[in-house]
Amino acid sequence: MKIIEVKNLQKTFISKKKYKGKEKWKHLFKKKEKIIKKAVDDISFSVEEGESLAFIGPNGAGKSTTIKMLTGILYPTSGEIKVLGYNPSKERIKLSKEIGCVFGQKEQLWVHLSAMDNFLFVGSIYDIPKKELLERIEELSSVFEIKDFINQPVKSLSLGQRMKCEMVASLLHKPKLLFFDEPTIGLDPIAKETLRNLVKKMNKELGITILFTSHDVGDIEEVCKRVIIINNGKIMLDDSMKNLKYHYLNKKIVEVNLKKNIKIKEKEGIKVLKAKDTMYKIEVDMNITSMDELMGLFKADDLQDISISTTPLEDIIKTIYRGANDEMV
């Protein structure tokens, strides 16, 4: 069953041109030129129930704008959106009862109040009966291990504890779909790991569909099974994480330390990234070059040390961001 269906979605923002210096005075009483920016440019995709999707892109790519249209925060300029069968612009209230949002940069909790007070308040916003709400808080506070600080003011909690509370608040009404917009921003590695595990747990055990945005590749690598990369408002890649790794992780980085200085000849599939004294860093495209060919570049006797690693996923994503994905395939 499709949870999200997006067809030819567009969002444009119109602003007025700003003039500087003398130009500013010249245009004081004139109609200012309009600047139309396509934040989201004709994108289509769908998400199946139970999926965990990473929706990533560089700053200003259009990912947050897309999420805001999916949640009913922004009205689309054109195109169709169906989330859980609802049109977010027209059926926002019905939709919001079935989705949850965790924004890393926008806290929903009242910082001067305790987490418990916040949960009771959120419960009243979602019209959850008191008894049911208390049971749900009890259940989630065990899963998220927040019992020790549930009665402390949110302002006194660490960022990691606060994010856990944000997640509990977003789960009180049992949403079917959860939007995470950079939830791990500013967290230390341990807190990040805990949060990632909890998101995975929500997806696997509770069957909640996850749409996740993050600039941290570790987040998406661990949490998501599918990735959509968006840049300049257009979808540049929509594939499973498995395929992404299979197709794009064909480049190996070989670092060798030889006994003597030699000249390594570059050819198709072999590129010397760095050469200093007897140390070489070589990028090898395994689709073009075999391991034998690689080892033939130097004599085994000359070899002092060798290490072979895969291109980090982060570098691959950076390359895709730059629009050079065609070159990589």
Place this chain on the structure above:
Amino acid sequence: MGVKNNLFMIFRYVKLNLKKQAQYKTSFAMQIVMMILNNAFFLLQWIIVFNITKSIGGYGFKEIVVLFGICAGSYGVAHLFFNGAYKIGDLIYEGKLDVYLTQPKNVLLNVCSSSTSVSAIGDIIYCFIAFIIAGATWWWYLAVIPVLIIGALIYVGVVVCFQTLAFYIKRGNAIADMISSAITQFGAYPPVIFDTVSKVLLYTIIPCGFMYFIPMEYIFLGFNIWWIVGMVAFAIFVDALAFILFKIGLKKYSSGNLISGRL
């Protein structure tokens, strides 16, 4: 069910906001006391005026005390329950409506009731002190409660109508602030001093007439169904207009990416 749940939400907001601010007990009490004193100083000016003349167009000290009491009381109810209405322009300008838009409540009602002014309690207390000073009868106390609620609803409606300008004009809320200030300032003077043009304004865009002048007549002269109908009809008109303008404006809303939290 919807009305009940929305009322529950409004009272829950007030409770949480007061609980949040009551953490600083001295500051909490000071805000209330200072507001009562601030309003009392206004009466001092009128005592000086009425030492010179006995009445202004038939309005004596007693009438002025009641008029300003209603004015402060309506202001208090509006700011106690719907203080968020006065911040809508800033929220629109800074793109901070996102949280409200992801919650299953009417956005405008949610935003308006999300904030509470503690000093508004001082205004409401002052209203009743003013009634005691004016020698109120039991009818006055009975009549003033719906009057304050209707007045607050009109006040909030007018403010929201002008705050929604922020969807179209940067810092459009400055006009709303000006109107809001005009409502409290004009409402504190006896209606007899205004000419026809001013009165047109006072029964339209600065509706002190429906908020203070008619209610005062209603309190002094006794129950009159037509005054009540007039006030309620105007409140419904203004609030419906506010909801419509806000809904239309929301299509223009461009969310922001500023890091923010609820304080």
